[in-house]
Amino acid sequence: MHIPLAEPPAAAGAEHLEQQQAAITRLGHELRALVEATVRTAASADTLHRVADGVRHVTGQLTGRRRARTEIPEVDGFPGGPRMYSPVVGAGSPLAPPVRITPTDDGLIGHCTLGIAHEGPPGYGHGGMSAMLLDELMGQACTAAGTPGLTVSLQMRYHQPIPLETPLRIVGRVTGTDKRKIFAAGTITTQADPSTDLVTADAVFITPDPDRTRALFPGLEEEA
Numbered sequence: 502m503h504i505p506l507a508e509p510p511a512a513a514g515a516e517h518l519e520q521q522q523a524a525i526t527r528l529g530h531e532l533r534a535l536v537e538a539t540v541r542t543a544a545s546a547d548t549l550h551r552v553a554d555g556v557r558h559v560t561g562q563l564t565g566r567r568r569a570r571t572e573i574p575e576v577d578g579f580p581g582g583p584r585m586y587s588p589v590v591g592a593g594s595p596l597a598p599p600v601r602i603t604p605t606d607d608g609l610i611g612h613c614t615l616g617i618a619h620e621g622p623p624g625y626g627h628g629g630m631s632a633m634l635l636d637e638l639m640g641q642a643c644t645a646a647g648t649p650g651l652t653v654s655l656q657m658r659y660h661q662p663i664p665l666e667t668p669l670r671i672v673g674r675v676t677g678t679d680k681r682k683i684f685a686a687g688t689i690t691t692q693a694d695p696s697t698d699l700v701t702a703d704a705v706f707i708t709p710d711p712d713r714t715r716a717l718f719p720g721l722e723e724e725a
């Protein structure tokens with residue numbers, strides 16, 4: 502396996518990157534507040550039209566160069582570094598809860614709170630959100646273990662609905678490897694009751710071979 506894990510930003514550009522990341526984080530925070538307000542509001546149609554006009558005006562201010570589809574943002578490190586626009590962990594993403602991840606002796610733990618924008622059944626999280634959270638935690642656990650891979654199989658078991666607006670605890674860990682295959686497991690509980698599994702998952706990840714890695718991620722710099 503030959504996928505170079507991300508290095509920290511070079512010292513010369515560190516201050517610039519920190520400023521960019523801080524600005525991206527701030528905009529992400531405001532966008533999430535807008536999403537939350539949007540999905541909760543009972544405002545009149547007139548107000549909604551006026552807000553839509555305002556949002557369109559604001560969107561028009563994000564001009565200049567746009568990154569290409571396969572380009573890795575300069576503020577990111579891939580794999581194994583920050584992903585500012587990830588829909589799971591990205592501080593700059595209006596879609597992300599975002600999950601904050603910390604390492605443990607046995608894998609990774611993520612913390613987040615889902616909002617009404619992530620609703621499936623009324624008052625509870627969408628099952629696809631649970632799959633996304635667990636896929637990410639298990640995928641990042643593979644990377645943290647030194648064996649990054651792509652998900653080829655994800656088996657979900659939904660034991661109880663996930664409450665919205667409730668701090669959650671997501672665990673991902675590697676359970677075994679077999680050549681390029683990495684096996685992982687994960688759970689979602691509330692932070693208040695970490696011994697009651699709400700959702701559990703098993704997954705298989707595969708580390709692509711070097712040719713496939715280059716083809717899939719042309720923006721990934723080759724290891725010197």
Ligand SMILES: CCCCCCCCCC(=O)SCCNC(=O)CCNC(=O)[C@H](O)C(C)(C)COP(=O)(O)OP(=O)(O)OC[C@H]1O[C@@H](n2cnc3c(N)ncnc32)[C@H](O)[C@@H]1OP(=O)(O)O
Binds near residue numbers: 649
């Ligand atoms: C690289 C780091 C990236 C980290 C980013 C974080 C990711 C977060 C999680 C995601 O969102 S991943 C996105 C969703 N997943 C994908 O889009 C993956 C799509 N699949 C692929 O692109 C290819 O399947 C892949 C490049 C991963 C593997 O293709 P290969 O051609 O290298 O695999 P190959 O067919 O040679 O199979 C390798 C081994 O895996 C086995 N295998 C393949 N599919 C399997 C499967 N579904 N279940 C179990 N085993 C499987 C296969 O039998 C074989 O076993 P053996 O070595 O024992 O013969």
